[in-house]
Amino acid sequence: MDVPVGFFNTLWRFITFLPFFFLLFLLGLLKGAIVCPIAAGIIAIGDSAIVIGLWPAHCIWTYYCVIKTKRLGWVLKFILVLCLPPPLFLWPIIVIVASILGGIAYGFFAPLIATFEFIGRNTTEKMLHCFIDGIIPTIEGSCTVVRDFTDFCFHSYFSYMDELIEEIPADENPIDIKLLKLPQSLLVMVLAVPVDVPLITAIALWKSPYMLYRGWKRLFEDLVGREGPFLETVCVPFAGLAIILWPLAVVGAFIGAFFSSFFLGLYSGVIVQQEDSLQMGLAFIIAVVSLFDEYTNDMLYLREGSCFPRPKYRRNIGPPSSIERLKSIDNDTVEKNEREGFQSTKLVSQRSRTMKWGIQQYTLVQVWDWLFKSCEVNGRILLRDGLLDVKDIAECIVKGNCKKLGIKLPTWTILQCLLASAKSESPGLLISDDIQLTATNWPRDKMFEWFVGPLLIMKEQIKGMKLESNEEICLRKLVMGYKNEKTEDWNDSGFPSSDTVRRAQLQSIIRRLQGIVAFMSRMPTFRRRFRNLVKVLYLEVIQTGQEADQDGTNVKPKRRVRLFLGRGHKKDKGTTAETSSQDKTDHTEMV
Template identity: 40%
Template sequence: MSNSLKQWLNIIYVVFAFCSALFLGALKGILVGPVAGLVVIIGNVGVILGLFPAHVAWTIYTLIKTNRLDAPLKVALLFAMPALFAIWLGLGIVGSVLVGVGYGFFTPWVSAFEAFRKDTECRKFVHCIVDGTWGTIKGSCTVVRDFADICYHSYPIYLKELCESSECSDEPQTLRLVHMPACIIAGLLGLIVDIPLYTVIAIVKSPYMLFKGWYRLLHDVVSREGPFLETACIPIAGFTILLWPIFVIGSILLAIFSSFFIGLYGAVIVYQVTRLSDFYSTLTNFLPKITEDSVFTLRQEKSFQRGVAYVIAMVAEFDEYTNDWLYLREGSILPKPQYRRKRVSHSAEFSIRGNQAAGGKFSSASVEAPAMRMPSLAPSRSVREAIQEVKMVQIWGNMMKSCELRGKELIDANIITTADLNEWSKAKCSSEATIVGVGLPSYSFLHSLLYSIKAGSDGLLLLDGIEVTHLNRPQDRLLDWFFHPIMVLKEQIKVINMGECEMRFLEKIVLFGGDTQRMKAWEHGSTVPQDALRAAQIQGIGRRLIGMTRCISKFPTYRRRFCQVVKALILYSIEEEGSTRLSSIRSVTSIEIV
């Protein structure tokens, strides 16, 4: 068969596959979309309205109880609460509707195109018909479950940590009533200026974004680059060309939506500059000779002017960002005044702050990692390279599998009991049952790092042998916040070079936290280092591990998956107790017979 005939057959196959996936995907979207969409909309709206009184009560209680805010600032926030809760209701309900419609209709459609990445031809068309039907409905239930976890579990944890962190804060946030008019005017000015200008810039540049995207995708079709490198993925790329106008409309709506919060942030800028000015004014009372010039200069720079400068500069920065994203001219023709004395550098620093609670709770956990340079990647990778990328599903699965294995080991050693597992299941949030909710995943995470170090891995080595590095890690913003500090923590553990007894001591710290009674009861050869500095280093590593686990536990997907792990461990613990009782009964019976 000649090459030209093969190319024509290949083209015919691609056209036939694209048309089939387009028709079947649209049909599945029409049939399955309303059901899945209604599940998401009714479920999420029900969660929002059902928990709304509790959210109001939790928030007001936390605002009153916390010591991080002074009385005037608390009063100002209490007056702003009705508007904030109204925004939450409006955005929550509208967002639920958009997510329900988008997920219910487009998920079956996309699954029809994804089916053509299967191995055999018969499987492709079978999956094109079957995929995205019942799975979409189940996925909509999962979306509601994860959203409920955020509202019912994660949000109270944030509020509780806010109250507990106020006990360790040195200076509360203050607000003088005389500064409130400037903050309010700056916030309103930000809304009046930023929202219309953001909208105009997004609409004016949207035609260019539309045709630029189409041109790029069609260029990849002709040159067989990017997503069109492999024949099996051409239908998916064709689907991207078809839906590109929807992406453009979505980017316009996202720009308008973000401009609302960016404009309101002008009030925060005024507040921050005001506090800085008050700080320097207080400092002059003690060091008048040293700070006289700097205070005089700062007083000349009024905070309201900085707020106005921020509002104008944000429009120029948005214009500059869109120019860079669309490969237009560099910079912006709009004015960009400086609204801070010093530019804040965007470093890759990572900070997690937990808090110490009484009665066997975990102590404060903080993670601070220096910036790390990432290897520059090409802006567009081929589909073959993207397939080799480790997916977040694999990482979640390995994390939960590791927790289950380590939990079974601790149950066998009688370190974790059925009562501990039941306590976590009945607890409202993970911090109420720290040994299972925080200690077990921290203990598992520690052993994952030690496993990677012993294997000589450059990244993080998972249980199934998959190595997650800077090159193949998932391109996810949330993972970026954790991957850099994890690598730094791994290097710190490697540099410390702990002995076996010190490693056992670290295991106690991450598993039991501040529960000294449980730590003393677990005799497994651990010793506290005699050197105070080395002991502090090991305890610091333990606090960082606990801090990372606390942050990860707030993710909705985490709680749903960890619930399955705890259920499996409860069943395993009951089976172990039953087998132990059975063996004891048999031993007693044999003694009586003798």
């Protein structure tokens, strides 16, 4: 489809396309009505069965871990034991209701959106795809949702609880509540809810019409000017569908603000405990309204700051994080270039309002894909060099125990990324030879910043250590085959440097990376995607076994691997076919 040039050509193309759009919209509604009951039934029945079946075990194990843990003080334990029954009782109800509503929304809108997506594809049978696209993938996606929720309930939950009851270091004090400040915390929380909930809800309600107007204005501008995503797909229906569904996004944002206001108000009690001051808790009740107002202003590209007062609610404000420093450096660079005439006279906030500016930023899904692709490439290399144990691969496929391999392989992958980033003088993280994440293009997500902040600090530490090439090579063996708890663990590893301080610094970095990976491994999608990655590595083991058998050796390992592969692949036949086809292609080596 050619992009029309000129206002009248664009307007005529828009008018002539309207009947086609409405026909596609009606077809999408019909497909959504057909698929919605199936997808909603799969998600609702599957999630409900899991949460009801595991509810007794979750209740008993939660109480056991809370009572046994040494990370919490006795006062906090007593309060948690008294407060646990309501959330434990509401947990299955919330899951069932959320599964029903989420299943209905996913089963209805996924086929509707897929009906329009086929226009932007280069396919010959567009009429056929118009009718069938979005039906089977939506049903398969519903099964994937149930599988990820099962992984969360079976593995992620128990992993969190196991970490809770682990022994704490001798120099670490347990988290506890100060009894003398408990009445003050409760008083502040009682005062915060009737103050913060109405004010935050009123701000969200006041700005909802403006959010609706700004969203529609932006979508119509992109539609008429063929900018942003509409320039890439050259597809008017996406604009029409987004315009129709935009009010739902506004309603969802308002509902989210309303429920968030309760948690923001109750957090004032935490401020009283942390700052040991009733005055600071009362100040947070007022300050949180200003913080929410400023956040919404930034989201809607309104004026900076807030008209509400913001009293100081922290005694000591720490230095700016590495992320904030990078952002300030990037903003200073942009402003400097603008003053020198290298860029247009538009402000940064004005440029960021366009959809085209937003589309240049990477998403969490892209970063997630890069991580697993890098793990696959590094896994092949480690397997070829004999640093990856075949027993760990077999245990992950057969028994489902990927804890050991799921920590070591991503840890080495991220460490290699940090090593390359430190060498390249990159302001951010070097993902591959031509892609790097900086403060200007990485995902605007708070959770991602929680991950990337420590990584940037570790990158600077590695940069200051100036590792030699033989030390980097030895690190592969140390990460994959050695413990990193004490400096003595590396005595027989052949590490080139005998400096104990240098070893301790590297061990500290590796331990922090392992902690980050351990937290990432509890995400539901991690386990499913990592098992698919391990199946790809199994193909490498098969090829190695076949070559060894041609020489007349290693016959038993080959048969054993085949047995494991058959048993593991029966569980996920579709994914295996996909990974096996991907295994035949050449992958670009990523950092």
